[in-house]
Amino acid sequence: MVQLTDDLIEAFNALRIIPLATADKDGVPNVAPMGAKSIADPETILVMDNFMQKTVANIRENPKAAIYVWGEGVKGCFQIHGDVTYEDEGEQFEAFRKETLARMPHVPAKGMLVIKITDIYTCVAGPGAGNKIV
Amino acid sequence: MVQLTDDLIEAFNALRIIPLATADKDGVPNVAPMGAKSIADPETILVMDNFMQKTVANIRENPKAAIYVWGEGVKGCFQIHGDVTYEDEGEQFEAFRKETLARMPHVPAKGMLVIKITDIYTCVAGPGAGNKIV
Numbered sequence A, B: 001m002v003q004l005t006d007d008l009i010e011a012f013n014a015l016r017i018i019p020l021a022t023a024d025k026d027g028v029p030n031v032a033p034m035g036a037k038s039i040a041d042p043e044t045i046l047v048m049d050n051f052m053q054k055t056v057a058n059i060r061e062n063p064k065a066a067i068y069v070w071g072e073g074v075k076g077c078f079q080i081h082g083d084v085t086y087e088d089e090g091e092q093f094e095a096f097r098k099e100t101l102a103r104m105p106h107v108p109a110k111g112m113l114v115i116k117i118t119d120i121y122t123c124v125a126g127p128g129a130g131n132k133i134v
Helices: A006-014 A054-061 A091-103 B006-014 B054-061 B091-103
Strands: A018-023 A029-034 A037-041 A044-049 A064-069 A078-087 A111-122 B018-023 B029-034 B037-041 B044-049 B064-069 B078-087 B111-122
Touching: A006 A037, A006 A064, A006 A078, A018 A054, A018 B018, A018 B029, A029 A054, A029 B018, A029 B064, A029 B078, A037 A091, A044 A078, A044 A091, A054 A078, A054 A111, A064 A111, A064 B029, A078 B029, A091 A111, B006 B037, B006 B064, B006 B078, B018 B054, B029 B054, B037 B091, B044 B078, B044 B091, B054 B078, B054 B111, B064 B111, B091 B111
Parallel strands: none
Antiparallel strands: A018 A029, A018 A064, A037 A044, A044 A111, A064 A078, A078 A111, B018 B029, B018 B064, B037 B044, B044 B111, B064 B078, B078 B111
């Protein structure tokens, strides 16, 4: 079980936007800024599908995602890899949808990526950048 | 020929960090923050390899990259896809290496990704997010 650390959770929650990378079945990567994101539990990140195009097309044919957690005012730099499922119903989805719409009343909030974390790396600049930490 | 627009070039140069996504030969994506980046010409982006691990391993087996150009204080949101070669010698590399070391004297600046742009999309939030613009 790969779990987010307290430092990582604090940084994740402090950032307004995180970059989310996916790739299609031929390995063509894409990266998009995501604002509607939440930590469901220490092993699971949720990202709301508001206006996704390539991201959803990619995870439907290749259910893998990567993000990094870094930005002004946060400690450290973390890269997360995970396996993705797409969900648009159920208790967890309805709760996340409600939370998203409270912050962003005009988005469609039509589905979500459920990212089960498989690996965590550091991306702090220096010779150790990219090393696996969890 | 896909070319960067003036708006995009202005935004790219204003940002300190851009996220760069790659994927390995099995399609596992990765995304890392890149600070040493430059526009060589309107069709080509350079990114210095200082502490790359997964990024270089990925482009050696799958020479594709994606970035986005977005951040506080810049106009618009742009996603760029491109084909990548890795270079560590020649006039263009030496010039970019010199420019990088002037800003960041302690980095190794050991090679660079040369990204030839193939597609540009908008990532401004809204129903048009992800649409191809160039």
